[in-house]
Amino acid sequence: MRVMSAKAFLTIIQIARLLVQYRKRAGLTHKAVADKVQMSVTKIRDLEHARCNQVRWGDMLTFAHIYKLSPEETSNLVRLAEESEKPDLFHTFDIPSAFYTFLQMEMVASKIMIYETELITGLFQIEAYMLALRDGVEPEYRGPSDGSGFRLDRQRQFMERDWLPEVVYVTSEAALRQHIGGPEIMAAQLEHLKRLDREFSLFTFKVVPFAAGKHRSLGRSYRIFEFEGGEFPKTVYLESLEGARYIERPERVVSFQHAHDDSAKKADPIKDYILL
Structure with a gap:
């Protein structure tokens, strides 16, 4: 495709x-x-x-x-x-149609709001983290785009274009404490996120600490895409083992927006986060 x-x-x-x-x-x-x-x-x-x-x-x-x-x-x-x-x-890869649409939205959105619970979002994973994730998956369950080549190419296309969208990435502390590849890889992954947060003014990276307790994004992972010009509605992307869903109904999208805002308020800047 x-x-x-x-x-x-x-x-x-x-x-x-x-x-x-x-x-x-x-x-x-x-x-x-x-x-x-x-x-x-x-x-x-x-x-x-x-x-x-x-x-x-x-x-x-x-x-x-x-x-x-x-x-x-x-x-x-x-x-x-x-x-x-x-x-x-x-670039050309064998990509499922639902994720293909996601990739295009990622490239044209003017603002992307992300909440992840257990994993670092693919757009900002380092290669060692990607490979460690792949090593934990049985070959028969690996999709055609599971390799680091696809993800690195996706990152390059996203980061090296003429303009970047605003990105508000909120992650759970759980994602940073998962033992993906060991402590050295996790430390390098955290430093990568901190570097992006420092170097790109349009990027905001935050961590919801365990101490924050209940918040509206608890147990969820999702992305909200905003588009300038009104050519495409604000859209929520959800991914699960059963596939992907796109939500465009305004009342549903607003619910996710409120959840993201609530979680971001309870989150700490990633620059202040220390991985013990």
């Missing part, structure tokens, strides 16, 4: 929002459109939620006919589709 640049993904987001707008203007349901264009309802929903890694201009012409778009609207939709098909790739 290809992984696109942030620019290409923004183009797919634009297409998704236009398809929703045009379908609603035409007064058609997903089922009605599926019957007319001989396409599955699932694919239509994926297109409207920017969860397809490729948008074909031929499909856009079909939608334009069904939705009775003007020549100008049709031309714009086809142009966007052609831009999304350009080989504007930065």
Whole structure:
């Protein structure tokens, strides 16, 4: 599966929002459109939620006919589709579609709020920590992206672009006290987080100590993505053994936002944290 640049993904987001707008203007349901264009309802929903890694201009012409778009609207939709098909790739891995969407959101978000309970979040893991995690997984359960090569490439693409988002990363003290690879690796991992916190003004790293007791993120791990320009709604990403979920309903997103704010208030700056 290809992984696109942030620019290409923004183009797919634009297409998704236009398809929703045009379908609603035409007064058609997903089922009605599926019957007319001989396409599955699932694919239509994926297109409207920017969860397809490729948008074909031929499909856009079909939608334009069904939705009775003007020549100008049709031309714009086809142009966007052609831009999304350009080989504007930065790396290729065998990535599950749900995580593929997560990667694109990570690259285009203007703000990312993270809460992790037991592990250091993948974006900020050092290689020794990654390898120690991999050593604890049986080969048959390792996914295609479990190696450090994928994670290091992901980190490089995130950190070496022209602009960075604001990141508020709140972790539980439990994540820093897990014996992943031994005390030397954990000490190096902690120092890496402290260095990022010092060197990047847009990054905030905090630790909820055991002494904080109950807080609203207790027992959870999640990410909240914010996007400028209104092209994509604020979205919560949840990952579990059963797969990944994306939450966009405002009332649900607000609940996670309040939880993150509450936990951040009870957390200490990572620069003050000492691993004993």
